[in-house]
Amino acid sequence: MCELLGMSANVPTDICFSFSGFLNRGGGTGPHRDGWGIAFYEEGGYREFRDPHPSVDSPIARLICDYPIKSRVVISHIRQANVGGVRLANTHPFTREMWGRPWCYAHNGQLEGWQALPLDVYTPVGSTDSEHAFCWLLGELRRAFPVAPASFEPVAALLHTLCERLRGLGVFNLLLSDGESLYCFCSTKLVHITRQAPFGEAELADADMTVNFSEHTTPCDVVSVIATAPLTHNERWSAMAPGELLVWQQGSIRARYGPY
């Protein structure tokens, strides 16, 4: 299995603290040695860093820890390969442009019978179940909405239905974003925490590192982190329910779908 990390914030925020703990799971405190990636949305633009090598040894990952990239939406993934070899083309997150926006996707879990999911506009580059499911998801959304709907709601409602179909094929924990909304679907495990004033101290569970958020924030900041498992051991993280889709915007939950 892999691990997921997402962030949604109402001000451009760096993810150095959370990522420092997360990347230690990539071959350090965790078994996820088969690559890692992180994607940042900035000023309507998008960039990602991916490496098929363990994050704990990666000079690129170290750079990301030390070089604060400010973003409102971040998606990251560390991989323990099951379907598809360890190579760059199989390294999450995956990206495709839809409706003039870069859509970013990362998946934790494993699917059965995914080869039968029909593809349309989007074709996988690599050989993973994850990327195939992504191409199917976006293809279905685009088939339903040839142009972007005026609001996120119809997209989220259809996405929830599609995620439930994928959950029927196995384990499908999802992070997906277009840069505005961060869609999180829980199949087995996803937890989240929202940090806002009054800010306190947090201690990483996977590295010897503490941060006092009050020194790095303003009273209006709202920053939420979503992950496969809690990244800190002195804060209370909330667990999502299997079958639940949360839509995050500006650091807060904007909508909730399921479980039904």
Added chain:
Amino acid sequence: MCELLGMSANVPTDICFSFSGFLNRGGGTGPHRDGWGIAFYEEGGYREFRDPHPSVDSPIARLICDYPIKSRVVISHIRQANVGGVRLANTHPFTREMWGRPWCYAHNGQLEGWQALPLDVYTPVGSTDSEHAFCWLLGELRRAFPVAPASFEPVAALLHTLCERLRGLGVFNLLLSDGESLYCFCSTKLVHITRQAPFGEAELADADMTVNFSEHTTPCDVVSVIATAPLTHNERWSAMAPGELLVWQQGSIRARYGPY
């Protein structure tokens, strides 16, 4: 205007030497302060690094100089903005998936009336003439070939026709790749050099740096570099002709179209 840098090689090769000189033009010896990017094809996978800040000051660019990423095809670009603000969404290279491959594109020049080029499957994320032209190019290729042709030739022939149409709208120097072929179209200026045994020494024109390629290569290596202007001052670079399209594979020119 911007500057382009491309590489095609028959063995995975790092571009640290050429990129070290090239990035000095991004705010150092050159005026191209408005961002830079570089894309690598590796083992069928693809990754890119982009930054809207000057390359000469960028810690990410420094990392790329020091961290040898081995690749058979590389495309890089440093930007001096004309159409579209200085932001990540307007930073080359641009990427879209077509036929299950990541297509990478960088453009030097400026176009008139580009807004009228009709779009189909692909929509720009940013606001540049360059990305619009890219979306149009891929859309036209995909309309002509809904599935990937068995060889590159029909793609190259149509691409040449499309590039000639773009040249009619202004200046359109192009680097484009699907990871196998590197397509280079010259509108005003592109030069290239092929290095193979017996390898010699090269001195960068933009930085105080010399490399003896014989220490870093085997006798079978063939490595070609394509750029807006020569990167070294003690080697002989060949100039392309306006209206000419070269198709590089494995470090060598595989086909030539135009000028007509």
